[in-house]
Amino acid sequence: DAGITQSPRHKVTETGTPVTLRCHQTENHRYMYWYRQDPGHGLRLIHYSYGVKDTDKGEVSDGYSVSRSKTEDFLLTLESATSSQTSVYFCAISEDQPNPYGYTFGSGTRLTVV
Amino acid sequence: AQKVTQAQTEISVVEKEDVTLDCVYETRDTTYYLFWYKQPPSGELVFLIRRNSFDEQNEISGRYSWNFQKSTSSFNFTITASQVVDSAVYFCALNNNAGNMLTFGGGTRLMVKP
Secondary structure (H helix, E strand, O other), X not given: OOOEEEEOOEEXXXXXXXXXXXXXXXXXXXXXXXXXXXXXXXEEEEEEEEEOOEEEEOOOOOOEEEEEEEOOEEEEEEOOOOHHHOEEEEEEEEXXXXXXXXXXXXXXEEEEEO | OEEEEOOOOEEEEEOXXXXXXXXXXXXXXXXXXXXXXXXXXXXXXXXXXXXXOOOOOOEEEOOEEEEEEHHHOEXXXXXXXXXXXXXXXXXXXXXXXXXXXXXXXXXXXXXXXX
């Protein structure tokens, strides 16, 4: 029932290299989000998008950039990966903001920066 | 701004015990939505329940129950007769009308031992 898919599911990369994570949705939802999950911090918002080419920063946006050239795709880029960006990254979608039905989350991408 | 606090980082119980997971939130908005998500060891986020700020009715779903109290800004989650399959990380989350995206608490790791 995956209306939202993330790729890759796992990635190991070296410090200083660029990394792009992809989120793809088939629900035609307006809003898309990138969160990172770290122990003790829950999930924290990195960036979000409220339409094609419309994006904004979240709580922990430093070191990350995003792009949304199509409704269905939201890309998260680490321009120069650092060890502090080792985390699990979740993409989410919603029709509205706020959304009384919550967000739908992807399965996550585990990124390790060595 | 909004904030969600889950003071219990880890709880360990023996199977069949009842357990309550605490959630306290802060928001200045009068219209908001509260959620609980479960993250089993497999890593995906599973939606459990939503509640809007106008509905203080408590809810029971099988062994799960939720106690929403606006007076104390709390939205606590109780599992009755816990089972090993309940072992997971549980997140409380808040979404409001004031431009804030879905905000998560730090999560509570529940371990149910046989």
